[in-house]
Amino acid sequence: MGVKPWRTREQLINTLIQQRHLKCDSKCDLDTILKENNYFQLINGLENFLLPDIDTRPKTFATENVNDFLRLYQFDEELKRTVQLLTEKFEDKLKTSIAHNFSKNHCMNLNDTMQYTNNSNFVNIGGDDQYPFKLYQYKKIYNNFDRFLLFKSNFVDNLVNHHDFIDRSFYRSNSYTAPSGVTTFSDDPKVAVPFWVTIQTLDFGNLVWLLHYLQDSDMRDVLDDFDLPLRKRFFFLNALDIIKELRNNCAHGSLLLRFRTPEYIKLNTNLVSYFNLSPYHNGGNTTYSSNISLFDSLKILYLFVDMSPLKKVFKKIIYQNNRYFHKKSYDLNQRILLSIGADSYHEIKTLFH
Structure with missing residues (x-):
């Protein structure tokens, strides 16, 4: 399929209503809806959830209407806001743990206040030939110890001059x-x-780099705050890779319903086993799996934060669809569950209790 040319809102509306047969009742102001919402996200991003047959061309709707799209889009927005808040809660805890434990071990005295900028208090992992994923997601971290933010000669100048607080x-x-x-x-x-x-x-991202460079004694204390032993170091670091992708997806406005971790992020075998993950692709080799669904990613976040706020978000869309969406040829709720990688609504309720 080639690049689609720009079209006016009127042309987009005519295509949806006249050619694709999307229903729009008298109370529906589709022009206003398209002014307030991104067409690509609202329609193109969600149409496979609502097409009676996703393989049929041209793509036409049957009884589906604009409100079905809006309900799904609003669900995705609410899901995104909630997941973002949960990742931020985890990030706050992580920052607190790192600063507290590193300062306890290296910055107890006044003159040692800035020891977190001294690279001799960290480990240059670039000398470890056995370091995991050094050719994949950790390649830059592995090769750029001396270029890390905290070790730059102008770091404190930028810190003081660029932050009013x-x-x-x-x-x-x-x-x-x-x-x-x-x-x-x-x-x-x-x-x-x-x-x-x-x-x-x-x-x-810089927190993740910092954690890779922590000495074992410092990392042990951080992991202890998350009820993990030091031997789970790479399990923890790999979990952060997934949480970072979740956080970035929420921050950048992409549809969370279609979330999958990128293929270049390889998965620790212990992580896959512990959470019973279902990687989608082996990334071109038989050694490292990758590419997991939203639900699998949320399982990992669940290890660190209370996920109960998500229960209400999923309950709302399931009940709304049961009430307002009536389509005999497919189950919209089942399509949502399939997209996020959950086997059933019961599995969601169990995780987000």
Whole structure:
């Protein structure tokens, strides 16, 4: 299929109503709907849920109407907002754990406040030939230890100058003397910003890089906060890969109903076994599996946060479809479950209890 040319809203509406037979009652203002919602996401992204026969060409509807699309789209938006809040809750806990434990081990004294910028307190994994997935999702992390954000010579300058909540006068002490190896603020070497403040400025991707570089003693303490032993280090790091993809998908506005982790993210065999995951593809080799569904990804997030807020979101769409959607040739709720990788609504209720 070639690139589709631009069309006016009127042309899009005529195609939907006249050619594809989508129903739109007198109360439906399709022009307003298309002004407020992305056509590609609303129609193209969801049409396979609502086509009587997804293999028939041209693609035409039977009794389906615009409200069916809106209900699905609003469900996806609510699902996305809820999952994003859950990933943010996990991220807050992760930041708190990293900053607390690293500071306990390396930054107890005033002069050691900035030891989190000293690369000698971390491990350069680039020297480990056996490091997992070093040719896949961890390739940049593996090869760029010296280029990590915290180790850059201008890190503290950027930290203080680009974040209004970090007041240089507040974090200044005449008693502070920077030890060898740490980064200093070029305008005033008496400024030292604690790690629990700095870590709030790091995005999820940088948190993942940081965790890969933690010494075993520091990683042990972080894992203990999540009730995991040190031997689960790579299990945990791989779980973060999945959670990061969930978070990014929610933040960037893509339909969550069609979510799958990208193929380049390979899966730890212990992770697959523990959560009973169903990878879709082997990624071109027989060693590492990849590509899991939304439901499998949510199983992983469930290990770290309370997922009960999702129960209400799924219950709402299931009941709405049972009430408003009547189509004998297919079950819309079953199509939703199939898309996210859940075997049944009961399985969802069990996980999100």
